[in-house]
Amino acid sequence: MEAASLVFIINIIGAGLRTGTPLLFATTGELLTERSGVLNLGVEGMMLVGALAGFAVSYNTGNPWVGVLAGMLAGGVLSQLHAFVTVTLRGDQVVSGLALTFVGRGLTAVLGAPYVQIRDIPTLPTISLPFLESIPIIGPLILFPLFGNQNVVVWLGFLLTPFVAFYIARTRSGLNLRAVGEYPAAVDAVGMSVAKLRYFYIFIGGVLAGLAGAALSLAITPLWIEDMTAGQGWIAVGLVIFAQWNPWRAALGAYIFGALRRLPLDLQSVPWLPFASNPILGVWLSMIPYLFTIVALMLTSNARSRKRMGTPAALGIPYVRGERGL
Amino acid sequence: MQLKVERRLEVPGWMSLLAIIVAVIAALFIGGILLAYGGLNPVVAYKQMFKIAFTDKYSLSDTLVKATPLLLASLGVTVAFRMKLWNIGAEGQLLIGAWGATLVALFLLPKDTSRPVMLLVMVIAGFIGGGLWGLIPGVLKAYLNVNEIITSLMLTYVAVFFNNYFIYGPWSAGGFGLTAQFPKSAWFPRLLDYADPYPYFRGMTAHTGFLLGVLVAFILYALFKRSQWGYKTKLIGDNPNAARFAGINIRRQIMLAFLISGGLAGLAGMSEVAGVVHRLQESFSPGYGFTAIIVAWLANLNPLLVIIVAYLFGGLLVGGDAIQPAGIPLMIQGIIMFCVISASLLTRYRVRFVRKDKVIST
Numbered sequence: 001m002e003a004a005s006l007v008f009i010i011n012i013i014g015a016g017l018r019t020g021t022p023l024l025f026a027t028t029g030e031l032l033t034e035r036s037g038v039l040n041l042g043v044e045g046m047m048l049v050g051a052l053a054g055f056a057v058s059y060n061t062g063n064p065w066v067g068v069l070a071g072m073l074a075g076g077v078l079s080q081l082h083a084f085v086t087v088t089l090r091g092d093q094v095v096s097g098l099a100l101t102f103v104g105r106g107l108t109a110v111l112g113a114p115y116v117q118i119r120d121i122p123t124l125p126t127i128s129l130p131f132l133e134s135i136p137i138i139g140p141l142i143l144f145p146l147f148g149n150q151n152v153v154v155w156l157g158f159l160l161t162p163f164v165a166f167y168i169a170r171t172r173s174g175l176n177l178r179a180v181g182e183y184p185a186a187v188d189a190v191g192m193s194v195a196k197l198r199y200f201y202i203f204i205g206g207v208l209a210g211l212a213g214a215a216l217s218l219a220i221t222p223l224w225i226e227d228m229t230a231g232q233g234w235i236a237v238g239l240v241i242f243a244q245w246n247p248w249r250a251a252l253g254a255y256i257f258g259a260l261r262r263l264p265l266d267l268q269s270v271p272w273l274p275f276a277s278n279p280i281l282g283v284w285l286s287m288i289p290y291l292f293t294i295v296a297l298m299l300t301s302n303a304r305s306r307k308r309m310g311t312p313a314a315l316g317i318p319y320v321r322g323e324r325g326l
Numbered sequence: 327m328q329l330k331v332e333r334r335l336e337v338p339g340w341m342s343l344l345a346i347i348v349a350v351i352a353a354l355f356i357g358g359i360l361l362a363y364g365g366l367n368p369v370v371a372y373k374q375m376f377k378i379a380f381t382d383k384y385s386l387s388d389t390l391v392k393a394t395p396l397l398l399a400s401l402g403v404t405v406a407f408r409m410k411l412w413n414i415g416a417e418g419q420l421l422i423g424a425w426g427a428t429l430v431a432l433f434l435l436p437k438d439t440s441r442p443v444m445l446l447v448m449v450i451a452g453f454i455g456g457g458l459w460g461l462i463p464g465v466l467k468a469y470l471n472v473n474e475i476i477t478s479l480m481l482t483y484v485a486v487f488f489n490n491y492f493i494y495g496p497w498s499a500g501g502f503g504l505t506a507q508f509p510k511s512a513w514f515p516r517l518l519d520y521a522d523p524y525p526y527f528r529g530m531t532a533h534t535g536f537l538l539g540v541l542v543a544f545i546l547y548a549l550f551k552r553s554q555w556g557y558k559t560k561l562i563g564d565n566p567n568a569a570r571f572a573g574i575n576i577r578r579q580i581m582l583a584f585l586i587s588g589g590l591a592g593l594a595g596m597s598e599v600a601g602v603v604h605r606l607q608e609s610f611s612p613g614y615g616f617t618a619i620i621v622a623w624l625a626n627l628n629p630l631l632v633i634i635v636a637y638l639f640g641g642l643l644v645g646g647d648a649i650q651p652a653g654i655p656l657m658i659q660g661i662i663m664f665c666v667i668s669a670s671l672l673t674r675y676r677v678r679f680v681r682k683d684k685v686i687s688t
Binding site (some may be wrong): 045058081092095096098100101102103104105109110112113195231241280283286290291294297301 | 363364412465470471473475476479480483487490491494495563581619623650651652653655661663664668671
């Protein structure tokens with residue numbers, strides 16, 4: 001019993017690392033965009049565009065890596081619509097982000113129609129680490145099930161978080177990023193362009209959302225169907241708040257949510273939970289990730305704690321030189 | 327001489343209207359390019375869509391059918407958006423409204439209930455169902471300052487699973503994703519029901535739901551214009567601080583707005599099950615609640631304009647249904663929304679030529 005439940009938990013964590021990886025990319029991207037002071041609600045749309053571009057290019061070129069690049073580029077290009085409307089025209093960030101999601105959904109529904117039936121595409125490779133199994137005790141029990149057969153994008157995710165955390169906290173560019181999100185007037189005063197910085201980080205957010213989509217369609221669930229992200233882009237937006245704009249917490253949140261997404265499937269194998277394998281009752285379990293997003297936001301959205309939580313002070317406010325405010 | 331872009335203090339009304347028209351034309355143009363890229367002839371596709379949606383009495387009636395849920399849900403979205411509350415979960419509220427109406431039609435009231443009583447109770451149940459679903463993000467926003475965009479959207483996914491439980495489980499007719507058909511007393515009267523005295527109506531499926539929507543639109547218009555509530559919502563939307571200093575209970579107003587907003591979206595769901603599908607079934611709504619957001623925005627949050635825009639978008643859906651691939655209306659909606667935002671922002675600026683010594687406006 002002891003060993004069995006350990007195996008069960010390890011399996012859930014391993015699955016969480018896998019299914020949480022697209023969420024990690026998308027959340028980290030949105031985190032960087034919001035750190036620059038711009039809210040982009042178009043993550044869902046950019047993920048879909050990235051997923052379709054990745055899938056289609058991988059299918060047509062036979063090279064999944066070219067597909068990944070195409071997905072990233074597609075997300076980045078789409079994000080620049082939002083950049084133009086919110087930074088150059090100083091439009092409402094909420095409305096523009098919503099529109100971006102609509103564009104992404106519609107565009108992929110039309111252009112993706114020919115790809116819906118295709119199953120055999122070149123996908124991203126899994127990295128096999130058989131030597132983990134030979135490490136005594138924790139090897140076969142923990143390390144191998146967690147890391148022994150993970151897709152390459154999962155490892156990419158492991159690398160991304162420390163890199164982004166270091167970038168934000170310890171580099172000169174990271175300092176500029178924080179400054180433009182907290183007090184853009186100061187950035188302007190030292191002669192840097194607020195607009196250029198924001199365009200850049202909106203682009204990075206789009207690239208990472210595109211990568212999230214491509215990771216989904218080329219590695220995690222290698223196929224293309226309409227609306228395949230199923231709200232993950234929105235969960236990513238919620239996770240940024242949950243993460244309090246901290247990349248480490250974003251990663252933690254993404255993996256937890258990855259595990260929760262898989263939970264209905266995992267629980268089916270638990271003998272003392274027969275209702276989980278009942279497809280009708282299983283519907284209630286499918287609600288868990290969405291309900292959990294709401295609960296997570298309830299715990300972190302309190303206005304009093306919001307200031308010390310690290311909400312970028314200029315988030316959502318267009319910058320106009322010499323105008324009152326930030 | 328130098329080009330200078332500056333902000334207009336006031337945007338004339340004709341200019342906003344012109345901006346929307348130009349934006350829609352631009353969107354159709356961009357959509358056309360994308361259609362051509364997808365291998366379709368855009369001129370043929372648009373012509374066919376227009377023909378199917380707007381040319382004979384049957385297509386006009388079909389367009390009315392599609393416009394009905396859009397109209398009701400858009401009115402709901404309008405209520406929230408006027409207070410700058412981003413209720414984007416109208417789709418979920420619509421689903422729960424349909425659930426409430428189904429509960430009444432199949433389980434709460436006996437089959438032989440008279441039609442007016444049955445429909446009235448269903449309308450109330452639909453409003454309450456959608457309203458309570460909308461109230462959840464409202465309460466969370468009012469008391470915990472939780473971002474209503476995310477919660478209302480997450481609840482849409484939850485609503486899908488909620489309905490699926492009932493239509494595959496306890497309410498299922500034979501294990502399929504649908505319930506039994508409603509008794510006739512729970513059907514909205516349709517034009518074709520009057521084909522005996524008026525043969526002109528034969529085969530036309532437009533139903534009473536549209537009239538309900540028009541009625542709600544006029545009531546809302548009057549309330550926005552004349553009532554204290556309308557004034558409060560506008561004040562909170564434009565300047566929440568001023569509203570607070572004026573002594574308005576903002577919490578209560580937020581929750582009330584979400585209740586009404588969700589309730590109207592719930593009516594859209596009720597009208598769809600009572601007027602079109604006559605049962606609850608899986609994915610009976612092709613995203614009316616989401617399209618409603620664009621409709622409300624295009625109509626500039628004016629309830630009377632919502633009627634017109636909802637009708638035109640109904641046509642887009644009817645026309646889009648007839649051509650492949652299926653996502654064309656969705657794509658065009660997204661592009662229209664972007665073009666409209668850009669155009670309305672551009673009207674806020676004026677371009678001037680500036681000289682060193684004097685300023686000449688063009």
